[in-house]
Amino acid sequence: MTNHEENNALPPKTCTIDLLVTKEDDVNKVIEGKKTATRRNGRYADIGEMMVLKDKQFVVERVYSQSLGELTDEHARQEGYNTVEEYKESILSYHPGMPWLPQMRVWVHEFSAVNG
Secondary structure, three states, X not given: OOOOOOHHHOOOOOOOXXXXXXXXXXXXXXXXXXXXXXXXXXXXXXXXXXEEEOOEEEEEEXXXXXXXXXXXXXXXXXXXXXXXXXXXXXXXXXXOOOOOOOOOEEEXXXXXXXXX
């Protein structure tokens, strides 16, 4: 699977944007500017779609597929962690028993705050 960044090349959404960022710690990281991306096993948003967290708006700028094996520390920092290992530990704590498979693909949703 290759990375897709154009809406017309993306498969249908599997969930809604209001479920993209739901954990309180993650919401706070987004609002503080420490989290600028979320990886999910499905596609939750379209490019240009708006997300509202605690009355603040964020716009989805990129949506693409990525394997867990492609993750770098820079990607982990987008998620609000210092390293891939920290990010991995956090994800596995949310999903007990889930294996971390390098070939497993996830959907990356990158977003930024809307000024105003």
